Amino acid sequence: MTQTTHHESLAEDISAFFDVSLDLLVIRDIDGRVLKASRSWFTKLGHRPEDMEGGPLLRLVHPDDMPDTQKSVLEVQNRRDDDPVMGFTNRYRHVEGHYLTLEWRAQRLGDRIYGVARDVTERVAADRALVEAKAAAEAANRAKTDFLANISHEIRTPLNGVIGVVDALARTPLSPDQAEMIGLIRDSGATLERLVSDFLDVAKIEAGQLELERRPFDLDQTLRACIEIMRRRAVEKGLTLRVEGLDAAARETGGRYQGDGTRISQVIGNLLSNAIKFTAAGAVTLRVRTEPIGDETAITFEIEDTGIGFDADHAAGLFSRFHQADASISRRFGGTGLGLSICRSLVEMMGGEISAASTPGVGSRFTVSLRLPPAPLEPADEPRDILAAPIDSDSAPLRVLLVEDHPTNQRVAQLILATQGAEVVTVNDGLEAIDAFRAATFDVVLMDMQMPRMDGLAATRALRALEARSGAARTPIIMLSANALTGHREQTLEAGADLHVAKPITAANLLAGIQAAVG
CATH class of the missing domain: 3.30.565.10 (Histidine kinase-like ATPase, C-terminal domain)
Incomplete structure (x- = not known):
């Protein structure tokens, strides 16, 4: 076979290969002009190979993709023999005006660039949909977690009233029948509190927040x-x-x-x-x-x-x-x-x-x-026994600043503290707490976490700033919170509180918290 015949045969093979390829094949010169394009350009994008040949290939690229495409062209032209072949994705215009996303592989041989592209429009759309679905799911999960935190607060607030008042009532003189009824209410409240805790635990586990x-x-x-x-x-x-x-x-x-x-x-x-x-x-x-x-x-x-x-x-x-x-x-x-x-x-x-x-x-x-x-x-x-016992008060009664916006929760804490002979000043939010803190000295502050105008975290930071400016001794602050998701305890400590006591509040956990904070 002569040299000429060999080249003619190879050219015919290349033409046949270009005609049957499902991928988009192209050979261009170093200046970007198309020397040969496969029949699939017409099948996929509606451009006839004979119309493409002799013209610039990049005229079909989406304008927004042009800067990155130019960088990819330079990378291919300057690639050394032992460098890996890099892939690249951009959009090419269909003859009807819309764009398809193509994934490219290209290599330089002499003064020619040999490229092959595959239509990945559906795959890219599917990937984008998956990313968007994941983002939507994560947003929904965050919304669910926030909802559970809020509903936890809403459920635990009245539950705190039920359990706290019943606990205080149980410490008063009662007839046997009354004591039995109080016991039934207390057991039912405890069961309800466990159910709320179970749902919250499941939510925290699902969200990876436990x-x-x-x-x-x-x-x-x-x-x-x-x-x-x-x-x-x-x-x-x-x-x-x-x-x-x-x-x-x-x-x-x-x-x-x-x-x-x-x-x-x-x-x-x-x-x-x-x-x-x-x-x-x-x-x-x-x-x-x-x-x-x-x-x-x-x-x-x-x-x-x-x-x-x-x-x-x-x-x-x-x-x-x-x-x-x-x-x-x-x-x-x-x-x-x-x-x-x-x-x-x-x-x-x-x-x-x-x-x-x-x-x-x-x-x-x-x-x-x-x-x-x-x-x-x-x-x-060594562990300390801080279970509820009468709070030590050598001389003056314990002075307590109670910061709580819910009337029932205020009354629960007041009833419990009354059994200890404490003097309680009650305010409704963080701003009122700052005013009360400026005006008087307290042995301990009981701070609700979620309140209007100024919440417990902001109020705690403000009280600590007041102490720092005046050089006053540190007053123990106990955060009382119906919020039960992971991170609330850490937030309270970071804000400057000494303890976090979760609602529902009982005499046992409130007095134990005060003992631990006041020492």
């Missing part, structure tokens, strides 16, 4: 309160609540760990509550085992009951949200079906595992396994 603490805690003390509450509930049903291994665990490992003791107590309390709920007769047993493993301690909790149990079909969805075994279970026992889902999320966030086994009609066993680093007992770290 954060675990990592600080020293005593396992025995952490669990003791919830165990005693569950023991009383078990006795009311005629059940026995046994606790095995907790004291031995404390002796073997010192009983102190680094982690979120509050959330561990929530998990164990929830599992004990479920066990008692679904057990009509017999016993509920909590077993605790510990085993040192390297620098950590493996802690295993087993909650076993003699209740109704569940079968394998129901076990599969046991830790799913809103799961109930069946409609009859929901009617007989109530509940939202969120408790076990929250337990699973919390345990997994701690790096642990939770599992369940059961025999219908015989009972169930839930197992929680955690690994936590031990925390040495240090003098500054």
Whole structure:
């Protein structure tokens, strides 16, 4: 075959290749003029190859894409042999006037540029739609979180009134019938508060806003309160609540760990509550085992009951949200079906595992396994008993500035503080708090977080600024907040508050907070 024949054959092959290619092929010279274009330019963009040849290719580029396209042209022309082939995306005009998005690959050989482009208009549109959908979903999620924070405040504010007033009323002389009615109201209020907390926990978990603490805690003390509450509930049903291994665990490992003791107590309390709920007769047993493993301690909790149990079909969805075994279970026992889902999320966030086994009609066993680093007992770290007791007042009564806009919440705090003989000055918002703070001296400030005109965070910062300017001693500030989402506690501390006490307010948590702040 002669040299001429070889070149003719190669040219024919290239022409045939250009005719059948679905991609957009083009050969141009160094000045940008089209030397050859594939038939697909007509198929995709309506431009005939013979009309394109001899003219500039860039005349078809969208004006907004021209600056970046020029940069890409220079990159191709100056590319060295060992440089990677860079991709580029821009828009080319269809013969009817609209634009398609093309993704390019190009390479220089001698004084010619060989390029291939693919129509990615639908892919780019789909990617853009996905980004927009993600942004919309994130915005909706933020809106949902904000809504839950607000609705939490709205629910907890009247709930604070119910629980607080009932708690204060329970401390007055009552007949047996009245005491029984007060007890029923208090238990119902506590149940409602737990339901609100469950919904908020789920919202925080979904939004990725639930954060675990990592600080020293005593396992025995952490669990003791919830165990005693569950023991009383078990006795009311005629059940026995046994606790095995907790004291031995404390002796073997010192009983102190680094982690979120509050959330561990929530998990164990929830599992004990479920066990008692679904057990009509017999016993509920909590077993605790510990085993040192390297620098950590493996802690295993087993909650076993003699209740109704569940079968394998129901076990599969046991830790799913809103799961109930069946409609009859929901009617007989109530509940939202969120408790076990929250337990699973919390345990997994701690790096642990939770599992369940059961025999219908015989009972169930839930197992929680955690690994936590031990925390040495240090003098500054020893826990203080700040549960509600009469506030020490050696001489003058405690002077309290109460900053709260809701009349019922004002009255709740006043009733609780009246039992301690405190002198209470009540104002309705942050601006009034600043005036009162200028005019008098207080032992402690109880500051609501959400108020009109000036909220609790702004007011706290203003009070701290007043102290700094006048050189006055620091007055303890306790933030009282119905807001329960992650970050509120941190916000209060950053603003200058000393403690954050979540509503609903009871005598126990309010007086304990005051004791902790005033010392």
